[in-house]
Amino acid sequence: MADPAPLDPTAALPPNPTAASLLGFLHHGPRSGWDLTVTAQECIGGFWSVTRSQVYRELAGLARAGLVRELPTEARDRKPYELTDAGRDAFARWIAELPGPEVIRHPLLLFLSFGDHVPSARLSEAIEQHRTAHRENLTRYRASVELVTDPFAAATLDFGIAYEEMVLAWLDRLPW
DSSP states (O other), X not given: OOOOOOSSXXXXXXXXXXXXXXXXXXXXXXXXXXXXXXXXXXXXXXXXXXXXXXXXXXXXXXXXTTSEEEOOOOGGGOOEEEEOHHHHHHHHHHHHSOOOOOOOOOHHHHHHHTGGGSOHHHXXXXXXHHHHHHHHHHHHHHHHGGGOOSXXXXXXXXXXXXXXXXXXXXXXXXXX
16 A cells, blocks of 8 residues: 655654654654654763653654654553655665754853953863763773674774774863
8 A cells, every 4th residue: 555645734844853863763663752762872872862752753743744654552551653665765865964063062062262251270170070971982892893784883883983083082182
């Protein structure tokens, strides 16, 4: 049976990157909002922020646009979604576009840019907190290297390792 026509007039537009990532994950089969949130955190959470509320909001919009279809509710009231043909087409349009430039949103850099208003001990505390988080990320990424078989996921993981190593080296050079 063919998919219904999109209900949302914006459905012909490529989805935003967060919605597109959900469509990408749904290529692997139906998943609930909960499953998609976990998958997003595991697969792209290190470089693309996706909250549970965003996942559910995007799923609702994707369903209105006819890009995903709700399936019957499963155990624990989880409602799975599956990709429609229109969703596959929308993802194909999105992935056909070259990605735009990255935008750095680094809370510590924002904090440090106003460092002349922050007591030295507080600066040191913030830096140590970030150092700990980046060490933990680096340890987790390095532990995942042997588990990743997909070359694209491996390239993404390699970037994450290089990024964490760079940030840790930069943190070590700070004077606080």
